[in-house]
Amino acid sequence: MKVLKFGGTSVGSAARIKHVADLICRERRNVVVLSAMSGTTNSLVEIAEYLYKGNVPGAQEVLNTLERKYESVVDELMSTDDGRRKASSAIDRVFALLRSFLSETLSEAGEKEILAQGELMSTALMQCFLEERGMRSVLLPALDYMRTLENGEPDMQHISVRLKRMLDLEPEADLFITQGYICRNDHGGIDNLKRGGSDYTASIIGAVLDVDEIQIWTDIDGMHNNDPRFVDGTRPVERLHFEEAAELAYFGAKILHPSCVLPAKLHNIPVRLLNTMQPEAAGTVIYNFAPDGSLKAVAAKDNITAIKIKSGRMLLAYGFLHKVFETFEKHRTSIDMMATSEVGVSVSIDDDSRLAAIVDDLKHFGTVIVDRNMVIICVVGDLEWQSCHFQAKVLDALSGIPVRMISYGGSNYNISVLVRKQDKIKALKALSDKLF
Ligand code: ASP
Ligand code: MG
Numbered sequence: 001m002k003v004l005k006f007g008g009t010s011v012g013s014a015a016r017i018k019h020v021a022d023l024i025c026r027e028r029r030n031v032v033v034l035s036a037m038s039g040t041t042n043s044l045v046e047i048a049e050y051l052y053k054g055n056v057p058g059a060q061e062v063l064n065t066l067e068r069k070y071e072s073v074v075d076e077l078m079s080t081d082d083g084r085r086k087a088s089s090a091i092d093r094v095f096a097l098l099r100s101f102l103s104e105t106l107s108e109a110g111e112k113e114i115l116a117q118g119e120l121m122s123t124a125l126m127q128c129f130l131e132e133r134g135m136r137s138v139l140l141p142a143l144d145y146m147r148t149l150e151n152g153e154p155d156m157q158h159i160s161v162r163l164k165r166m167l168d169l170e171p172e173a174d175l176f177i178t179q180g181y182i183c184r185n186d187h188g189g190i191d192n193l194k195r196g197g198s199d200y201t202a203s204i205i206g207a208v209l210d211v212d213e214i215q216i217w218t219d220i221d222g223m224h225n226n227d228p229r230f231v232d233g234t235r236p237v238e239r240l241h242f243e244e245a246a247e248l249a250y251f252g253a254k255i256l257h258p259s260c261v262l263p264a265k266l267h268n269i270p271v272r273l274l275n276t277m278q279p280e281a282a283g284t285v286i287y288n289f290a291p292d293g294s295l296k297a298v299a300a301k302d303n304i305t306a307i308k309i310k311s312g313r314m315l316l317a318y319g320f321l322h323k324v325f326e327t328f329e330k331h332r333t334s335i336d337m338m339a340t341s342e343v344g345v346s347v348s349i350d351d352d353s354r355l356a357a358i359v360d361d362l363k364h365f366g367t368v369i370v371d372r373n374m375v376i377i378c379v380v381g382d383l384e385w386q387s388c389h390f391q392a393k394v395l396d397a398l399s400g401i402p403v404r405m406i407s408y409g410g411s412n413y414n415i416s417v418l419v420r421k422q423d424k425i426k427a428l429k430a431l432s433d434k435l436f
Contacts (some may be wrong), residue, residue, distance in 0.1 A: 002030045003214045005180060005202035007152070008038035009120060010123050010217050012278045014076035019127055023217070023279055024175060031205055033180045034126060035198040036118025039179075040066065047098065048114050051106040055432065067095050071120065077125060083132040090124040092319035116143075119169040119179035119198070127177050129142060138173040140166055142191060146201065147184035154183075154193075154200075154263070155357070160208040169208075170298070178205070186248045203271070207263035213272045214264055221275035222284030223248060225297045226432045230425045234432070237284050237296050244296055244332045246382045247414040250336070251299030251378055261286065295381035295390060298431045305352045305376040307359070307397055307402055310344035311366030320365065321345060327361045337376055337416050339405045346405050348376060348418055373421040379431060380414050391415065401427050 011034055024032050036044075036344050043066045050058035070091045095119050101110055113219055121293055123139060129135040145162035147155045154231060167176065180198025185191040193200045204297040206214035223237035223245070240248070242265040245256035256271070264271050265288065275285040314320045324345060331354040335347045343368070349355075362382070364370045383390050391408065394415055405418035419427050 001203050001209060001211045003202050003206040003209070003211050004030055004205045004217060005033040005198055005215065006035065006217045007198065007219075008035040008040070008277065009385050011035065011039040011220050013128070014073045016276075017073075017077055017122075017126060019138065019276065020217075021126065021133065023276065025130075025133075025135060029176070031178060031196055031209070031211075032126075033178055033205065034119065034122045034200045035418050036372050040118035040121070041195070044115050045070070047101075048106060048111040052111075053102060056102050059061050063095070063098055063102075067091075070095075071093065075354060076433065079131060079205040080132055083128055086131075087125055087128040090128065091121060094121055094124075104387045109189050112192060115192055116179075116190050119182050123177050123179050130175065130177070130302060132249055135175060135176055135237055136173055137175040138170045139426045140176050140178040142179040142182050143184055146193075146204070148183055148185050148191060148193075154204050155186075156204070156208060159204060160291075163205065163208060167229075168296060193422065196257060196260070199256060200263075203261050203264040203269075206269045206271075207267040210267065211269060216270055216271060217274045217276050219277055220273070221277060221278050221281050222273045224295060226428055226434055227298075228299060230300075230426050236281070238282060239289055239292075240284055240380075241285055241382065241413065242291050243411065243413045244382075247380045248297060248299055249377065251376075253303050256286070260430045271337050289298055291382045291384060293382050293384070293387055295379060295383075295435050297380045297394075298428060298435065299380065300379050300428060301350065301376045301378070302421065302424070303352075304348050304350055304376050305355060305417065306346055306348050306371040306374050306418055307362070308344060308346040308369040308371075309362050309366045310369075312343060313366070314343050314345075318343075323365050324336050324362065326367075327358060329359070329360050333358060337405055337418060338410075348405065349375065374404060374418050375421055375424040375427075376418055377424070377427050377431070378414050378416045379435065383408070383412050385409070385412070393434055394431065397430040398427055401430070 006020050010213040011020055045060050047059045074087045078087050127139045132417045145159055147158050180201040181192050183191050185293050196377055202214050224234040225237050226234040228234045251257050261271055266289055270285050270287040271287045272283050333351055333354050334351050337348040339346045359368050379394055401419055401423045403417050
């Protein structure tokens with residue numbers, strides 16, 4: 001058994017839904033997790049925002065536009081009168097429910113219910129379409145099994161028992177369809193797993209059912225070994241360790257959030273990234289692979305600010321770093337890269353909204369120097385310190401480029417350097433030439 005998750009763009013139109021239907025009908029008894037059609041969750045968020053502000057006409061307008069969109073999707077998707085009637089009545093029920101909120105003061109529970117409608121509609125449409133095609137597909141309502149605990153974590157025991165029972169009741173089913181993102185909270189109220197939560201749903205289901213593979217289908221063919229916008233000849237990375245994928249997530253490889261794949265990682269289930277537009281391509285598999293000593297990818301993150309704090313007082317003193325970190329904590333700013341010497345420390349941040357206040361406070365402890373418009377370039381791979389090839393290769397590739405900071409040793413999976421914005425593309429290309 002496998003779990004196949006399709007994101008909003010993959011089910012973003014009637015044509016796309018039909019295409020996904022082709023893909024999921026190729027094998028039997030898999031669980032298919034769907035996001036809301038692209039743009040829908042944003043519209044639902046907007047409706048809730050208008051209602052919170054008491055702007056009913058605003059909410060109504062977004063709602064009407066959304067409804068027209070779904071009407072035309074139903075028209076294009078379904079080909080029999082009976083199918084069209086079924087799909088329309090599912091969509092009508094949702095919009096009747098959404099309209100009922102127009103005359104109320106919105107509560108948090110109401111907002112959660114509004115946000116849940118996108119996934120309820122995409123799965124209802126898919127189910128109607130598969131039925132029309134004669135598939136024995138069964139809809140598994142996520143609200144009947146997906147539940148979180150008081151601390152917001154998934155209630156794995158409950159999910160496992162419920163979901164397995166639901167599958168056992170359907171021995172003849174060819175296929176199971178379920179909603180990503182939505183769940184019930186510990187009070188039994190409708191809730192969700194936060195934006196982008198469908199990946200989390202897929203990972204949780206994969207873990208409790210101990211599936212062979214979790215497939216995340218998007219419109220990108222896996223994770224590339226460098227940024228294709230700046231470097232020619234990049235290719236998808238075949239295999240990544242979960243830790244390597246987590247390092248890359250920071251660099252805009254937004255297809256997977258590390259916390260979303262945690263259940264898969266802990267249960268040793270491979271996660272494969274696949275492209276709906278190129279279904280035969282191998283994509284990228286993420287797994288707890290044994291170390292293989294290989295360099296996997298280069299990635300960059302823009303708009304980084306470097307801050308250096310130097311102080312003679314740091315020499316042989318303790319507590320200096322504590323004061324520096326406390327300053328960042330006070331200003332709720334997270335530090336990404338860091339390099340220290342005996343008399344100074346450099347850190348990088350990507351959120352500079354509190355920079356002036358941070359610098360002001362840091363001046364109590366030493367001389368502060370700020371460099372803006374910097375870029376973190378990160379090399380990801382199996383970088384055990386005992387294997388002595390990679391540091392030299394990375395620095396050799398960057399020999400013509402001024403490097404502001406170097407960081408390695410925080411993990412065995414990345415080595416990062418900080419360079420100026422104007423050197424970014426040159427650095428990316430040089431690293432690709434040298435490493436791959
Ligand atoms: N529909 C939700 C969102 O847009 C969940 C998801 O797509 O993963 O955030
Ligand atoms: Mg998504």
